Amino acid sequence: MRYELKIALRYLRARRKEAFISITTIFTAIGVMIGVAALTITRSIMSGFEQSLQQRVLSLSPQVQILSGEGSISNYAEIEQRAASIKGVNGTDPFTIGQGMLSSGRGIGGVLVRGTEPNNPVVQQKWGRYVTQGGFDRLVRDYTVKLPGDPSQDTSVGALAIGSDLADKLKVKVGDPVRMVAPIISTAEGSVSTRTGDFVVGAIFVSGMTYVDTTMVFMDLRHAQDFFGRSGRVDGIEVHLINLNDTQTVTAALRSQLARPFVVRNWIQYNESASAGFALLSRVYTLVLFLLIGVAAFNLVATLIMVVMEKRKDIAVLIAMGATPPEVRRIFVLKGLVVGAAGTVAGLSLGAAGCFALSRYHFIHIPKEIYGISNVPIEARPLDFALVAVGSLALCWIATFYPARRASREMPIEVFRS
Secondary structure (H helix, E strand, C coil): CCCHHHHHCCCCCCCHHHHEEEHHHHHHHHHHHHHHHHHHHHHHHCCCHHHHHHHHHHHHHCCEEEECCCCCCCCHHHHHHHHHHHCEEEEEEEEEEEEEEEEEECCCCEEEEECCCCCCCHHHHHHHHEEEECCCCHCCCEEEEECCCCCCCEHHHHHEEEEEHHHHCCCCCCEEEEEEEEECCCCCCEEEEEEEEEEEEEEECCCCCCCHHEEEEEEHHHHHHHHCCCCCCEEEEEEEEHHHHHHHHHHHHHHHCCCCCCEEHHHHHCCCCHHHHHHHHHHHHHHHHHHHHHHCCCCHHHHHHHHHHHCHHHHHHHHHCCCCHHHHHHHHHHHHHHHHHHHHHHHHHHHHHHHHHHHCCCCCCCCHHHHCCCCCCCCCCCHHHHHHHHHHHHHHHHHCCHHHHHHHCHHHHHHHHC
């Protein structure tokens, strides 16, 4: 061990008359610890919110979407084959979109209907995990129910998957009949009419996103095409990716293969403003909390200046014995770094413990109606912890410059004369 480090560690152990300096050193380390812990916990919460927002965005928005400028797409099977041949594509999901009113006799609500292929692997992967009652495979079946107006007659109907909040609103469960009324636009005449259809609740899902659980309804693509008058046509094709990092690459490949009237858009374009705003907010929070660490780190300046003033005779003796100015500077730089490192390690430990407690016990609750989730999300990333540690030590290192420089300029003759 170099003698500079030995002396720096020795200066951390205060004598009785130097107790005040030792206390200020301890409080400086505690200040660094609090700042580091606050920053790591905040970064983990912001990362959790970012991940939650991304999941919500991708549930509401397609990863990559193919639309037609002319309206519906009739040759969607051919386009699916061309999209599936592109590297990075996990699968495709043709869909139709419609709006309507869903009622059960005990409640009514406006809904957004998505016609999809329930047995499609990418649909099962994306939405099947949210199903709590029934199953998406029930949407392809036909059910026999009693007609509401004439219980003596039976009719064959399809099934729907609805959100848990909508199920509570309509007071229905799996197997209960519901009725949908939807506006139908005639493509030939441009006139608007209404259509009524009876269905059965085939599945109930809980996505954790209020908007989806309240308004989204899934229907088998074949039934949706017949009900909304779009036989053999779809409104678009959603392309699912193996890795979201390939979004731009796959988008560019699809655009090169599909000429007009087809339009290819991705989730980044749909949610560009929201992503940019969240990233800006995260940077602002990080900057503010780094300033908190900076305030604590620069308390080292006052602490080290007091140590230099107290140790003037020791410094003079060291210089008289042959210690060079860089070696004297190194003593006080090392002392400051030891204090900063102790506060940083303690802060990282406290931050990790806080993240664990928040993710395990969920003792902080937030309004689900606003955020779509009821607990604070936590995503502790090792890279964030490492960057906070490096930034904290860098601030502590910078804070040692002036006191160390002042110590190295002490003149032994002047000290001994005084």
